[in-house]
Each structure stands twice: as structure tokens, then as C-alpha cells.
Amino acid sequence: MNKSQTKELKFSASRLKTKSSCSWVYYARYHLKLQDDTNAGALMGTCCHTIFESLTLPRRRKLFDKIVSAGTIADSAAIKLYVDKYLKKNQLAPDLFQKIDEMVMQGLKNDFFCEGGEIKGVELEFDLKGPGYRIYGLIDRLIEYEKNYQRIQDWKSSKKLFTDEELKDSIQAKMYSLYVRKTNPGAKP
Secondary structure (H helix, E strand, C coil), rough: CCHCCCCCCEEEEHHHHHHHHHHHHHHHHHHCCCCCCCCCHHHHHHHHHHHHHHHHHHCCCCHHHHCCCCCCCCCCHHHHHHHHHHHCCCCCCCHHHHHHHHHHHHHHHHCCCCCCEEEEEEEEEEEEEEEEEEEEEEEEEEEEEEHHHHEEEECCCCCCCCCHHHHCCCCCCCHHHHHHHCCCCCEEE
């Protein structure tokens, strides 16, 4: 097969992680296109992610301050209603509200508004092509600080904690850093 006939590989971080953890799940999900029944943890993560996206908007800063001050998302009638309806719609136990609350509060208390930096992108979707590969992904937020330092922020709301090895050698972090370096020469992700 010559170079012009070589099939381009296209991967996201989640595809690569699935492939490395279980080739059968990868094959079933991405080649056979079998339905992937979402689990409760993933559904809770989606709920948290939606709340984060909503509170990112500068006009929602007062709501953010109110929630952080109270220490619970239940202090916002609108967010409480959203979570209650989300749990019901997805047939999740109402007591999972507490877990969602804890997960969201953890994210909100960790420099949520990126003090000292400028948010350059929110829900930044990318598709980067290179020689024989193509990677794509979605960066939750890209923040720029002085001296062209770029911070890549990706909200994680899984109940499973990363292992030391996953933290040290994250394919997702490498892919996101590659995107920032390719699209912003001189950036220091």
C-alpha cells in the first residue's frame, strides 16, 4: 500500500483509553456500533458538566457566589429543580442529588473562574491532523495567563479517581497540549 492509500487514523482520548483497557469493548463500540448503555456515574457526570457550563457564564457570577457561600447547589432553586428533573428523567435514585452536589461543589471551589487569567475558549472542539493521524477532542476551558502560559481545564466528574500512572501519563493531557502547541506557537501548556 503506498502513502496515498494509507488510511488515516482518527482518535479521541476516550477512544484510545477504551482501546488500551479492553479491545473487545473498543471493537463493539466503535466498529460494530453497539449501543452503549450509559451508567449512573456517566449520567451524573453529564449533569455536573451542564451545571459547570451554566455557571461559567460571567452573568452567573452572583449565582456562583451564592452557591459557594452556602456550600450547596441546593441553595439555587433553579439548579435544584434541574437536578431533580434530570434524576427523574434518567430514572436515577433521588438520593444521588447529594453525590452530584458534592461533585459540583468540588469543582466550584477549585479556582473555577481562573483568577489572573483570561478564558480563551469554552467547550473548545478541535480536530488536528498530522502525518498519518488525526486527533480530536473537546477542551472544557482554555485559559491564558501572562507570558503565554496556557492552562487546559477539563472537568472530571467520575467517581473513579485517577491512578498515579494515569495522572503522570495522561494521553488526553498530551493530546490537548499538542493541540495548544500546534495552534498557538510559543504557548506553554
